Amino acid sequence: MNDTPCPCGQTTAKGQPLPLEVCCGACHAGQAAPDAERLMRSRYSAFVLRDVPYLLATWHHSQRPAELTLETGGKWLGLEIKQHRITGADTAEVEFVARFKVGGKAVRQHERSRFVRENGRWFYVDGDVL
Template identity: 80%
Template structure:
């Protein structure tokens, strides 16, 4: 039995998808089919501490040279509030990610922008809401 995907995506009947059936296939290729799937796989990468994946899926125009994850963060869940196309090769995803660090609860509410280049989706940037 495989573990549920950290992103929390479920089947139509509400049953959690496994990591292998959800975000896992995007890791070798980084080729998510849409911006929401990329957002979910990036959340899973934060949970798993996969910095190389996060950097590889960040658009080169905004990608930091280095990325340090919050030490000791315990990720608690992801809620996708909205996913919408904003153009032929652009999209936005509004989400709320919850985590705990140093005993303090954190709620990150963001509207992220994504772009598709050469058939691949990339995270560009976002506005904290």
């Protein structure tokens, strides 16, 4: 098994980083995320890994862009989940802070994202920058 730590920062009960393969890598390989927070984490990891097909596949069809171009030269620094709220039987919100650097400039994205579950799979719908 590959011991590469998952970019999302998830750890074991003992505080050890979870390997990508058993954390977000499982979602990237096709396993459905069990909840909106796990989908949020897997999408963050997909941004780090530049996995555009996964990002588009997990974006709800009502809001999905036709294409997605990621900035080059950025360095992702970390993800902090502030809150995961169930808002309905098949809806949820995740508030997070993602930190990264672009062109040597630190960027902090604080967002409350909305998710919906359809046919047993969670999808990112949209979000509000806070």
